[in-house]
Amino acid sequence: MTEQKNTNTNYINVLITLFLLGAFVIGGVIFYFKSIKKNKVKIIGISCWSSDPEFHRSIEGFKQGLLENGYVEEKNVKFIIKNPEASIDKQREIIDSFIQAKVDLIYSLTTPGTLVAKTLTANMKNPIPIVFSICTYPVESNLIASLESSENNLVGTRNYVPFSQQYYTFERVFPHIKTLGIIRRKGEPNSTYQFAEVKSHLKKRGIKVVDIAAVDLSDIKQQLKTKIASVDALFSTCDTLTHEGGDQIIAEFSVxxxxxxxxxxxxxxxxxxxxxxxxxxxxxxxxxxxxxALILKGSQPSWMKTESPRDNYIIINKKTASALGIVFTPEIHDIAKEIITD
Incomplete structure (x- = not known):
């Protein structure tokens, strides 16, 4: 009887040992694969929308933000950078290629480009996270539900500066405006929402607005030729048409x-x-x-806020001021973050 009891005890001890050993092995395997997943090189697809040098500065800043949070290019993160040259069709192809490549995250610039990215990733079982920038009105354009939470797979930054702030800065240099010409792309969401904001602010100030809503660069030229005599000054809005050559045309007419x-x-x-x-x-x-960086470490886009610029950035052009016979005051010089001289 004692011998039988000892045999049973030994059997149970063996089972316990095997169980603990199995649990240890399984735990080790799980930890190993989690470690591989955690330390694998992350792939980020970037669509820069166009060849605008300022868009490339956005990408530089994006990479810097990642670097300062532990993501070093070619070490633990790689970038696939593509340029749709402001074409919606090419943007669709690019986003599709990112989806097929199973990138870990997409960085998209501009509202039109990001709307494409949102639409195509929304059909996925597990939508790829999208971080955006240079989207002036992301809520009004239906990219996200609110600045507090997107309620989807998007989060980012908007290039929004209140028009009241922009106008105040301009007014310090050129006061007593009665009529302002607003140059924008006809039908673009950012342009439409910004124009509404501009009109609302200027109406309170008793300033008349002349709407120069153009479909392309040639249309900007044609409308400026017929309307510029009726305005005191011009405002170039934050849309893709001004980015794509409109600003230069406006500046030429201005001088x-x-x-x-x-x-x-x-x-x-x-x-x-x-x-x-x-x-x-x-x-x-x-x-x-x-x-x-937070998303790559496990956060969800909907957990984070979409942000606006954290600091004012005033830039002035002294060459243009000279051509217009305007002298910047020492105060304007002091607050300017950047001065264009040639």
Whole structure:
């Protein structure tokens, strides 16, 4: 009887040992594969929308935000960068290629480009996270539910500076405006929402608005020829048409007809507009990079806020000021983050 009891005890001990050993092995395997998954090189697909140098500065800032949070290019993160050259059809092809490549995250620039990315990834069982930038009105454009939470697979930064702030900066240089010409792309969401904001603000100030809603660059030229005599100054809005050459046309008309202009894009001031209180694309790109790093570490886009520029960025063009006979005050010089001299 004692011998039988000892045999049973030994059997049970063997079973316990085998169970513990099995649990240890399984735990080790799970830890190993989790470690591989955690440490694998992340792949990010980037669609820069166009060849605008400012868009490339956005990508520089995005990479910097990732780097400062532990993601080093070619070490633990790789980038697939593609350019649709402002074509919706090419953007669809690019986003499809990112989906087929099973990238870990997509970085998309501009509202039109990001709307495509949102639509195509929404059909996925597990939508790829999208971090965006240079989307002025992401809520109004139906990219996200609110700035507090997207309620979907998107989060990012908007290049939004309140028009009241932009106009105040311009007014300090060129006051007493009675009529302002607003140049924008006809039908583009950002353009439509910004125009509504501009009209609302200027109506309170008793300032008349002349709407120059163009379909392409040729249309901008044609409309400016017929309407510029009726305005005191010009404003270049934050849309893709101004990015794609509109700013330069506006600047040329501004100098030729001696009508000061201000812009909400840095490229506008570089190309010859007088002044701008703008969003620095590299700075907001860096914020987007910080958000991408959190997502790659396990956060969900809907957990995070979509942000606006954290700092004011005033840029002035002294060459244009000289051509217009305008002298910037020492105060404007002091607050300017960047001065264009040639």
């Amino acid at each position: 030729q007809y001696q009508k000061p202009s201000f812009a909400c894009n840095k490229g506008g001031i570089i190309h010859g507009n007088l002044i701008g209180d703008i969003a620095d694309f590299k700075a907001i790109g860096k914020i987007s990079g910080e958000k991408a």
